[in-house]
Amino acid sequence: MSPIKRPRVVIADDHAFVADACVKLLEPEFEVVGTFADGQALLAAVPELKPDVIVLDVGMPLMNGLEAGKRIKRLVRTVRIVYLTMNTDLGVAAEAFRGGASGYLLKTSAGAELVTAVREVLKGKQYVSPLVTNDVESFFLEIRVSDMGHEKLTNRQREVLQLLAEGRSMKEVAYILKLTPRTVAFHKYKIMERLRLRTNAELVQYAMQEHVIPPRT
Numbered sequence: 001m002s003p004i005k006r007p008r009v010v011i012a013d014d015h016a017f018v019a020d021a022c023v024k025l026l027e028p029e030f031e032v033v034g035t036f037a038d039g040q041a042l043l044a045a046v047p048e049l050k051p052d053v054i055v056l057d058v059g060m061p062l063m064n065g066l067e068a069g070k071r072i073k074r075l076v077r078t079v080r081i082v083y084l085t086m087n088t089d090l091g092v093a094a095e096a097f098r099g100g101a102s103g104y105l106l107k108t109s110a111g112a113e114l115v116t117a118v119r120e121v122l123k124g125k126q127y128v129s130p131l132v133t134n135d136v137e138s139f140f141l142e143i144r145v146s147d148m149g150h151e152k153l154t155n156r157q158r159e160v161l162q163l164l165a166e167g168r169s170m171k172e173v174a175y176i177l178k179l180t181p182r183t184v185a186f187h188k189y190k191i192m193e194r195l196r197l198r199t200n201a202e203l204v205q206y207a208m209q210e211h212v213i214p215p216r217t
Contacts, residue, residue, distance in 0.1 A: 006031040007122055010049055012042040012056035012065065013084070018107065022084070025111050030118065039063030046072050051079060053118050058085040058092060059214040061166065062176065066092075066099055066211055067158055073100030080121040084114065090139065092211050093132055097140070120150055149151035152194060158212065160187040164200075165207035 009030045014037045019098040022033050033049050036042040038064045043056070054072065058065040071080045082103035083096050093104045094134045102121035106114055106193045109129050126140070153161065156177075157196045163173040170188075174181045188203075197203050 007052040007118075008033045008050065009118065010034045010036070010042070010046070010051040010054045012036040012039065012054065012060065012068070014038060014057065016061050018057070019083075021111070022114065025114055026055075028117065029115065034209060037061075039065060039068030043068050043071055043075075046076060046079070050076075053080045053082060053121060054110045055082045055084050055114070055118070056059065056095070058083055058087050058211070062163070063159065064162060064212055067093055067162070069096065069101060070099040071155065080118075082117050082121055082127070084212060087214070088132060089168075090133060094139070097126070103127035106131045153191060157191050157194075159188055160184060161191055161203070161207055163205045163213050164188060 007030050009026055009032050011019050011022045011026075012035070013022070016037070019037075021037045023035065026032055030053070031132060033051060034045055036045065038061045042056065043063065046054070054069075056065045056069065060068070065085070066126055067085060069083070072079060072081065080102040081100060082105070083101055085092075086107050088106065096104050103117040103126065105117050105127070106129050107132055113129060117129075119129040128136050128139060129152060159177055160173060163176060168176070170181045170184050173179070173184045177184070192198070192203065195206055197206060204213075208215050
């Protein structure tokens with residue numbers, strides 16, 4: 001008799017101690033098939049790893065969790081995404097679910113809640129931590145009736161925006177994205193033109209408002 005296959009889980013968090021803690025919590029019940037420290041590496045690995053669930057942070061370098069989650073859902077519609085974050089902002093949680101998330105919980109939650117969330121999303125349900133909101137029905141109703149609009153930027157523009165907003169130079173962005181500095185400059189110009197931004201400070205402010213990078217404290 002062959003052993004029962006455990007659901008496959010991938011973890012993405014740029015803090016190694018958080019990722020390690022997640023592995024220890026989930027391994028007894030699930031098969032953790034990979035851990036990643038940035039959104040780009042996660043996105044590249046998903047087609048090969050074929051996870052059932054991805055546990056990821058919102059704020060990560062190179063590509064934030066919200067952007068990575070959206071792209072992963074376009075690649076693999078069946079994967080369940082659970083955000084594990086310090087961010088209590090309901091707007092961020094709403095954006096996560098609009099992008100295809102199945103769960104959203106806080107790192108301040110009890111460890112057992114992560115296991116519960118993964119179990120629930122594997123059943124096809126949605127999970128929101130009580131620490132985020134106690135009124136789950138109203139939360140999802142607000143997401144459904146709100147004007148979701150359309151993405152103002154292309155995927156490549158959002159990549160360039162995040163890296164520039166993180167404080168990287170044109171040359172660094174070009175190296176990371178395998179582009180020429182001239183191409184990066186073109187994307188930056190188009191971003192600022194489309195969003196009617198005039199300065200680098202406004203560019204960073206927009207990136208924070210749209211949760212492309214975390215707010216600076």
